[in-house]
Amino acid sequence: MLNIDEIQKIIPHRPPFLLLDRVDELEPGKKAVGRKCVTMNEPYFVGHFPGKAVMPGVIILEALAQTGALVMLTVEGNAGKLVYFGGMDKVKFKRQVIPGDVLTLEVEIIKSKGNFGVGTAVAKVEDQVAVEAVFTFAIGE
Template sequence: MELNFEQIREILPHRSPFLLIDRVTDLVPGESAEAVKCVSGNEPFFQGHFPEKAVMPGVLILEALAQTGAVAILSLPENEGKLAFFGGVKNCRFRRQVVPGDVLNLRCYLTRMRGSVGFGEVEATVDGETAVTGEISFAIGEV
């Protein structure tokens, strides 16, 4: 299943400039999601990170990965209208810089749920080259 920008906005509460995924290219509710972020030189964070050499902050790549995972878990009917709160990051590795013009491919595979707490494996790539890998945790909560 694919989702366009407006459909993503129906699931996630994030709005510009903090909605960091443009399109969901594959979605299996409750299991996995793949998304795309087209990195533009006009992103507000590039004004300060870094003025002489624009590099997407690693924490924002992690946030984009978390938003991808949030789409996977919040697309389940029982989670409609709820929020997914970032719980933690483990084994995170930054392997490549992400710069303006890159198309960031984001993947999150949900590995387990324990009550309202979930875990997922994440990976971000650019042109088939790994940019970030790690594991995330999150908690499902009410609005």
Template structure:
């Protein structure tokens, strides 16, 4: 298991925008599984929504992207590159994510070239699918 300090050695993201807490498994260039503990102290809950805190869907997708980026950037050929979104397809939000939830983020990389790739991500809370997306990324 890799903690936040180990994650920050690979990803360029930093709090409060680093949206993964632990890496559970990684097969460089193939797949990555991470966890995000969603707490009421998250900055975005101050405005989304103060009376009914719900994690924004775009941040769930970003957490999936960061998980996939970790798996890609652990390849020696991609070390020190910067990941960027190239696009999203077939994004579906199936359940709200609220404070106290733990997101299990699973990403598989379907295609990987030197500066471009595609993957599929799924986010779960207590084994229930809450979000899925096809991720397109570029490396700079």
């Protein structure tokens, strides 16, 4: 398990844009399972939506991407690099995420060659899928 301090040693994101609170499982270059505790204190809830707080889908996708970045930046030789989106496919939003939810973020790398790769990503609240997607990524300096 990685705590917030250990996560910040691996990925460059910082509050308020660090969207990964802890990592429960990690296989460098292969997969990770992380968590994001969603609270009403998140800055985007001010406007999304007043009177009905719903976590923006793009923020959930970013939390998944940060989980995937952690998977790739723990591979030997990748420390200190950046992981960029190359694309997103098969994105499906299946459940709203609201304050009080705990997102489980699961990313598995299904193809990797050189500085490029593809990963499957699923965000869940308890046993319900909130978002699923396939990411293409590139590792850069």
